[in-house]
Amino acid sequence: MLSQKTRYAMVALTRLAREYGKGAMLISELAKSEKLPQRFLENILLELKKMGILGSKLGKSGGYFLLRHPKDVNLAEIVRQFEGPIALLSCVSEKAYQSCEFCKDESACNIRKVFKEIRDSTFEKLENTTLAVLIQ
Amino acid sequence: MLSQKTRYAMVALTRLAREYGKGAMLISELAKSEKLPQRFLENILLELKKMGILGSKLGKSGGYFLLRHPKDVNLAEIVRQFEGPIALLSCVSEKAYQSCEFCKDESACNIRKVFKEIRDSTFEKLENTTLAVLIQ
């Protein structure tokens, strides 16, 4: 199951995608209207800013806003950032590959084959799901 | 990513599937030959026994053995037992459904739609992967 952090990130991003082009939104407003714990949300938004997905403005009438177009942000990168590898086994991970400690020949391993298929289809679905898709 | 426990369970079961019909196998032998930590493996085998997948024999020439035919044990039930729900969000889980705290109308939620598709395709692949498939 996805962590709260990942779920909060998706909810916050979806909302900021709806506000895309309308200027900055207060953390407090975002937290309140989407029912997210504000202090925890701050950490998440900061992380998304460091990823280059969000921008921020300080001071009065400050807040956060989506930097990229909603169609240029997909769920695969969000899940990877907050959840870690998309693969269920590291021997089928693209970004965090580690050789299997059990099997001698990975290409012959049927366990690996199944989990590779699962990773690929999961990744494809996440990658094709942009914020633009989510706010349709 | 799957926990060690789940991975160990899959490795142990695959091996016991290969030995299906050949009588009981010692925990110590299973642990050594598959490079699994024996004491931890004991817990896992016991859990698999309580699920009705494995049987055991006490005393000399005792050990564990697969009770069901390898084609009647699939990865979906193993993953569920050791990992919890297959779904990434509880609002798309079959066995552990919980309504979403964020959206008012789940049928209209696009986040839910994606994760429902991911759950369904993951589940299908896991369910179709029996121990018989793994030892082919």
Added chain:
DNA sequence: ACTATGTTCACCATTTTAGTGTACATTTGT
């Protein structure tokens, strides 16, 4: 009776999760 095995159940160290506390830096309105 003895020995080899599995069984039970409690315990433990480490890591991860889901936050909170406190102080600080920057911008804007007056």
Added chain:
DNA sequence: ACAAATGTACACTAAAATGGTGAACATAGT
């Protein structure tokens, strides 16, 4: 220039999950 409203930084914490281990016990075969 100053105050107020905002985000920033970084350390800290409580609770749960993970990956085991310890010690005593129960049972079957010889």
